[in-house]
Amino acid sequence: MKLHLTPAPHVHSPQTTRALMGNVLLALAPCAVAGVVIFGAPALVLMAVSVLSAVAGEACWQRLTGQKVRVNDLSAAVTGLILGMNLSPRAPWWLAVVGGLFAVVLVKGLFGGLGDNFLNPALAARAFLLVSWPRYLTTWAAPLAADAVSGATPLANPSGYTLGQLFLGNIPGSIGEVCKAAVLVGFVILLCTKTITWHIPVSLTLSTLVFCGLLGYNPIAAVLSGGVLFASVFMATDYVTCPMSTKGQLVYGVGAGLLIALIRKFGLYPEGVTFAILLMNVATPLIDRYTKRRVYGYEKEAKA
Amino acid sequence: MDNRFVKGLLRDNPLLCLALGVCPALAVTTYAVNGLALGVITCCVLVCATLVSCLLGKVSSEKGQLALYMMVSAAFAAVADLIVKANFPELSAALGIFVPLTAVSSLVLSRAAFAVDNTPGEAVADVLGMGIGYLCAMTVVGVVRELLAHGSVFGAAILPGGIPSIALPAGGFLVLGVLMGVFKAIVGKKDEEEDAQA
Known part of the structure; x- marks a missing residue:
């Protein structure tokens, strides 16, 4: 008989990266469907190209650097899909290719792969695309149902849309973020499958609501316009780049909400979600350090 | 003697291994020709200042050596600035403050002790070395950045377009970081082979 000797803990969880990422893909499905319904075939093509380039890019990178090819864990597929959903449906297909490769090679691969990247790959790629080709990411297509050919997003033109339109997603915007109802369905799926906890999405959204309200926006419309809900559910909760403790996650969410409000009010770009979450990604090690939980049985260290 | 020379070129390459003189590198290497030019200027100031202060250093007190070195390199940087301004006004406009700033370059200072x-x-x-x-590192960074950002090399168009953000300082960090990694991978491998042979 062969004995398997390992140090504690001995409890195994059947949870695998693949299963968790599968849950995320499942939760993203309603948003993807809503995006295709609202914007038509170009949205589907963009998301497909983005997923393919992220997965192929990760496989090539791992092969070239002599690592085991682990694209089966679906993490690259999630990155690609989230990136695709962050693009304007009018964006050219090569933008999704560049973004997908940037995400998996420069942001993830170069820093050691899944678990060692200090930024959310999809968000970092979006920021890179936004800085490089701002016109492709900020030229919006109107929904198929609307009469207009293209228009400003609710962030640039706050009074042009009703709350109902904002909630159902009958507005110009990025593919995945516009339909808030679908985002909420995804949130419920992630909660029920215990893929994420409520702390980051709720604290981030409430914090955006409060700080945008304090800065003179209509708080409900501020949360329903732009990518706040989508980002708070799917991007801020990336395991690798958010704090580990509950307290840390609340700090992270509130901080991101504050930054979103400040960037919207004073920043160069109408939307601040991307940069706000990237900044909190960078602050995550610091938050983790200050919210470390006391290990059972140990006294808190006396201040020297 | 030649060993020291090769060391500065490869294993202790100031920009790609020691990360010295990064600030001007990020600022001016958006075009290859600017990187090459500032590389040449820095190299000239460095060699002249080192030679003169090394000779003068033998007759000065130990305490005064660093101040002496600073003054000599500032003098040569001023000379370089005047020469560039007089003969290459366009280049002077492109390089701006970074020509006189070679006087306080971390690269120049780091060699003072030696x-x-x-x-x-x-x-x-x-x-x-x-x-x-x-100089070589600045030129390589300049070539890569110009190709990626503007699709050209030394002004000759090669690609139809480029990635505009590579010309920004953030893009400079990206390119420099990747090149540092590639360079260290190549030079490090060579070092290991040499160590194995020795």
Whole structure:
């Protein structure tokens, strides 16, 4: 008989990266469907190209650097899909290719792969695309149902849309973020499958609501316009780049909400979600350090 | 002597291994020609300043050596600035403040300690390696960034377009970081082979 000797803990969880990422893909499905319904075939093509380039890019990178090819864990597929959903449906297909490769090679691969990247790959790629080709990411297509050919997003033109339109997603915007109802369905799926906890999405959204309200926006419309809900559910909760403790996650969410409000009010770009979450990604090690939980049985260290 | 020279070129390459002189590198290497030009200027100032202060250092007190080195390199930087302004006004406009700033370059300062402790011959071999290593690195970073950002090399168009953000400082960090990694992978491998042979 062969004995398997390992140090504690001995409890195994059947949870695998693949299963968790599968849950995320499942939760993203309603948003993807809503995006295709609202914007038509170009949205589907963009998301497909983005997923393919992220997965192929990760496989090539791992092969070239002599690592085991682990694209089966679906993490690259999630990155690609989230990136695709962050693009304007009018964006050219090569933008999704560049973004997908940037995400998996420069942001993830170069820093050691899944678990060692200090930024959310999809968000970092979006920021890179936004800085490089701002016109492709900020030229919006109107929904198929609307009469207009293209228009400003609710962030640039706050009074042009009703709350109902904002909630159902009958507005110009990025593919995945516009339909808030679908985002909420995804949130419920992630909660029920215990893929994420409520702390980051709720604290981030409430914090955006409060700080945008304090800065003179209509708080409900501020949360329903732009990518706040989508980002708070799917991007801020990336395991690798958010704090580990509950307290840390609340700090992270509130901080991101504050930054979103400040960037919207004073920043160069109408939307601040991307940069706000990237900044909190960078602050995550610091938050983790200050919210470390006391290990059972140990006294808190006396201040020297 | 030649060993010191090669060291500055490869294993201790100032820009790609020691990360010295990064600020001007990020600022001016948006075009290859600017990177090359600032590399040449830095190299000249470095070699002249080291030679002169090494000779003067023998007659000055130990306390005054650093101040002496600063003054000599500032003098040569001023000379370089005037020469560039007089002969290459366009280049001067493109490089801006970074020509006079070679006086306080971290690269120039880091060699001071070595220069004052060694013979002029060794010191010059050291800074020649460092200077030419910096020059080459600046040119390589410039070529890669110009190609990626503008689709051209030394002004000759090669690709139809480019990635505009590579010309921004953030893009400079990206390119420099990747090139540092590639360079260290190549040079590090060579070092290991040499160590294995020895």
